[in-house]
Amino acid sequence: MLEKIAQRCFVYAVAVIGCYSTSSHGAEPQAWLAQLSQQQQQHPVTLTxxxxxxxxxxxxxxxxxxxNVVVSEALQQRVQLRFNQVPWREAxxxxxxxxxxxxxxxxxxxxxxxxxxxxxPGQARTMVSELLTINFANAAKLAELLASNEQKFLSADGAVSVDERTNTLILRDYPERLRTVKALLKSLDIPVKQVMIEARMVTLKSSASEELGVRWGLSPSGLQRTAAGGGLSYSRPQFEVNLPTVAAAGSLTMNIGKLHDNLLLDLELSALERxxxxQIIASPKIFTANQQPAYIEQGSEIPYVESAASGATAVQFKKAVMGLKVTPQITPNDHVLLNLVMTQNTRGETVSTPTGPAVAIDTQEMGTQVLVKSGETIVLGGIFQRQALHDQDSVPLLSKLPLVGKLFSHQRTQADKRELLIFVTPTIVDEQAK
Structure with missing residues (x-):
């Protein structure tokens, strides 16, 4: 028999197998072992x-x-083991x-x-089904996590499905697995903190922005400035702060300031508007969850006619907007890490295409990342626009006289340069206070 076993083990890469006819007494045999003799049960096995x-x-x-044994064909699991003088019954x-x-x-x-x-017999593995309503998280995303082959949260026989209408998970698995899964879901299904994003989009005359900067500087702890994107900034003594330097018209150079006193900001802007x-273009407020982006756009859509190859025409629209994308990330000590993306899309030239004329959109985009305390205000500047204003004063009738009419009229051209400032104030929402 040893020769027969050795031949089989050689085929399946068995390193050592040996059987020895010694006898030792172990635990009492189970019911299925009752028909075996003690010698068979205690037969030692050495096997690798x-x-x-x-x-x-x-x-x-x-x-x-x-x-005599009949072994199911389904038992094809690959086994790695080493027995050394183990009784056959224990093996x-x-x-x-x-x-x-x-x-x-x-x-x-x-x-x-x-x-x-x-x-x-007391540990029969019976599969059970449970419905678990998810209150705060996305049930579909949690189902993907549970069904992942990499994580192995469910057993090989387990399954999970989603009722999207009620945001409910339908779980089926063994009780011990369900207990583990439910504990995991309980730790994941928690309310996410929210952040209120308050933005103010303001256009100021060049002189007004400089004046506003001096007024902010009157507060020693009022404004702390940094610059990014090519703008020039510098610090003077503690009671005077200079806002961004002049950039080319229509250019986008992001300059960043930090303001602690929002009440002072509102008073200053109201006074300048009077x-x-x-001019306060917009002052939206938007709530977003932690690490979820919030979008703010101000502008218009430009219509244009698009022609198809068949000759049919349709009116299409392109956005020409000032946009701000804010993604907050709450950090310890009531601070918020802001990922800011600022875009300026303006109407460009009308270009010819095979299907007809189309409108080009000039796009500028810049992004940055700033860490602020909850309730502090970030100032984004550096967007300048120039406008040439033509005005004419004249005396009726006399200004129309030939040769001398110019003596009774006056023309003046005034260059108006404005800067767009965007004030962003993130505030962590206190759910308990609500």
Missing amino acids: VQEMPLQTLLQLLADDVGI MRSLITTYQLDVRVNGSVYSITQGQPITQ ENQA
Whole structure:
């Protein structure tokens, strides 16, 4: 028999197998072992295998003690083990427990199949189904996480589905697995902190922006400035702060300032608006979840006619807007890390295309990242626009006289340069206070 076993082990890369006829007494045999003699049960096994199919290994062990066995073809798991002077009964018991085998006795024939081992009848593996309503997270995304083959949260027999209408997970698995999954979902299904983004888009005359900068500088802790994107900035003594230098008309150079006193800001802007030195274009407020982007756009859509190859025409629109994309990330100590993307899209030239004329959109975009305290205001500047204003004063009738009419009229051209400032104030929403 040893020669027969050795030949089989050679085929499946078995390193060592040996059987010795010694006797030792162990635990009381289980019901399925009752038909075996003590000599068979205590038969020592020394065996080392690598990548042997479980079906073949069970047949070898059955041949070793001379019992009749029928092993299911489904038991093709690859086994790696090493037994050294292990009683045959313990070797079989370890395999049955590890691979959850079912052993049944029919006369003198043992049938081994996949299933719950009858050595542990009190631990029957019954699958159960549960409905779990998700309150804050996205049920579909959680289902993808649970079904991931990399994480192995569910057993091989487990399944998860989603009812998107009620944001509910439908779970089916073994009870012990469901307990683990439910604990995981409980830690993930928590309310996400929210951030209120308050933005003010203001256009100021060049002189007004400089004046506003001096006024801010009157507060020693009022304005702290940094610059990015090519703008020039410098610090003077503590009571005077200079805002960005003049950039080319229509250019986009982001300059960043930090303001602590929002009340002072509102008062200054209101005063400048009454003096016709500033114009508040928009002041939207938007709530967004932590690490979720918020979009703010101000502008218009330009219509143009698009022609198809068939000759049909359709009116299309292109956006010419000033846009701001803010993605907040809440950090410890009530600070917010802001990812800012600022865009300026303006109407360009009308170009000819094979299907007809189309409108070109001049696009400028710049991004930055700033860390601020909740409630502080970030100032984004550096967008300048120039306008030439033509005005004529004249005396009726007399200004129309030939030769001398110019003496009764006056023309003046005034260059108006304005800067767009965007004030962004992130505030962490306190749900408990609400």
